[in-house]
Amino acid sequence: MSGVRVRARLDRRGVEFDVELADGEVLAVLGPNGAGKSTLLALIAGLLRPDHGTVSVGDEVLTDTETGVFVAPHARGVALLSQRPLLFPHLTAAANVAFAPRSRGASRSAARESAAQWLREVDAEDLARRRPSQLSGGQAQRIAIARALAAQPRVLLLDEPMSALDVAVAPALRRLLRRILREQRRTAVIVTHDLLDALALADRVVVVEAGRVVEAGTVREVLTSPRSAFAARIAGVNLVAGRIGEPGVLETSWGAAVSGIGEVESGAPAVALFRPGSVAVHLEPPHASPRNVFPVTIAELEVHGAAVRVHSEPNPDGSAGLTADVTPAAVADLDLHPGGTVYFVVKTQEVEVLAALAGSGASPPDEG
């Protein structure tokens, strides 16, 4: 069994994690720059010691600050694959891959055999004799994956494995990772900025902001009902955070009210979600109700498929502004331009009100 459990705090990085994944589960970690995603991987890999907490894989405790347990990185059965493939430059691709079994005590011929098998697994047999300087970025990343797998890790940690690659080669590598992670039912944590990675590779997603898990769920849940600003942005929906006042009405910290559909008790923290396509743009406040009317200043216009996406300036508390999708004809008719002031209007029944998640709680579905 190779489920992973992390409960750890590291003050100088400003992180405190409570994250769990089941055996054979792939967890995507999403979040803005500097949120602590790589730090989470480093805690699992044993590259960082927490100030307080535990890390375990299966039944084995790898880090425990109470008892002083700290298993060295190479002895954890955990492979970390970073953004740039860190291959030994003086060794051929095959020798790079054979290095892992060799260092586990395999004979030279057994290690060579194992390397050939893993090179086949990543469709890189023909690259066996090349040195890293003779490989493209995507090819080198394949070899790095083969080397990571050849170490027979219980857990694979992938830190933005596609981010240093051309967009043209990323899809092939994503397919390869999907085959390896999903078909072999590997336990893996993948840090990514890319929604496509989460969709293609992961069973579950956690969103990390400022060193904490702010949202957790299946990929589908997080995309259809995001609770964090980060997830809302990648899902392409408007998210307004606040607290419920009157039933169905969310009040923001700057005194705006958003009415929507959803049962969240009064006083509870909540988010209101609505699609940019459900927002109408008016030059004057409309009279018809029930509607939400937001006076905004336009920050920018952006072509978005067949529509034009109108972004408003940030909200008074500094959170991301609202967006509305309108037709190019509407942009011309209303003379929409950055700096212009307009009214964003959305019907109550287009707004979904959901309870906000209180802090953390990233557990596999079978455990709540």
Ligand SMILES: Nc1ncnc2c1ncn2[C@@H]1O[C@H](COP(=O)(O)OP(=O)(O)OP(=O)(O)O)[C@@H](O)[C@H]1O
């Ligand atoms: N080597 C380091 N030494 C000291 N502080 C660091 C180091 N690396 C990261 N940090 C800090 O730790 C915090 C978490 O950073 P981390 O790299 O884990 O974030 P991340 O979510 O992986 O970001 P990114 O998406 O930019 O890679 C940040 O405040 C960062 O500045």
